[in-house]
Amino acid sequence: MAAAIALQRVGVECDVFEQAEEVREVGAALSIWANAWQALEKLGVGRTLLAHGSKVDRMEVRTWNGRVLATAPLAQLEKKLGLPAFAILPRPDLLRALTQLVDASRTHCRARCVGVEEGEGRVIARFEDGQQAEAGLLVGADGLHSVVRSHLHGNVKPRY
Numbered sequence: 001m002a003a004a005i006a007l008q009r010v011g012v013e014c015d016v017f018e019q020a021e022e023v024r025e026v027g028a029a030l031s032i033w034a035n036a037w038q039a040l041e042k043l044g045v046g047r048t049l050l051a052h053g054s055k056v057d058r059m060e061v062r063t064w065n066g067r068v069l070a071t072a073p074l075a076q077l078e079k080k081l082g083l084p085a086f087a088i089l090p091r092p093d094l095l096r097a098l099t100q101l102v103d104a105s106r107t108h109c110r111a112r113c114v115g116v117e118e119g120e121g122r123v124i125a126r127f128e129d130g131q132q133a134e135a136g137l138l139v140g141a142d143g144l145h146s147v148v149r150s151h152l153h154g155n156v157k158p159r160y
Helices: 002-009 034-044 048-052 076-079 091-099 147-153
Strands: 029-033 058-061 067-070 086-090 113-118 122-126 132-135
Touching: 002 034, 029 034, 029 091, 034 048, 048 091, 086 091, 113 147
Parallel strands: none
Antiparallel strands: 029 086, 058 067, 113 122, 122 132
């Protein structure tokens, strides 16, 4: 969704294809660091999302028995940056905010990518239901077992 918003902002028409039956979150929360807050600000949702998140003002690294090894005073960094240095944000809130900025008519659910073909300056994404989409650019965000990544790099096992 973030890529679609950024592309739309610079005049690139784009469609989002989601393999699930609906656009919905998976997981509980995300750790959002300062650079991500800056990106969310540029997309126009940073301040709105901040109301849904929990800022972390201080972090500590401790040993197994509780002895403090290191401390990060994040509140001081926030003052310097003007944005949270680190916060926890519920995934549903992030997805909802981003989804509202993408034209709903250009979001296609139940569109599981099963193949990719490259042609003369074009790429074709083929979907499980037999449909296909053709464009000048394909952004693959199709999960751990990415069809797009496999097309580019072969069936290489993902590495941590």
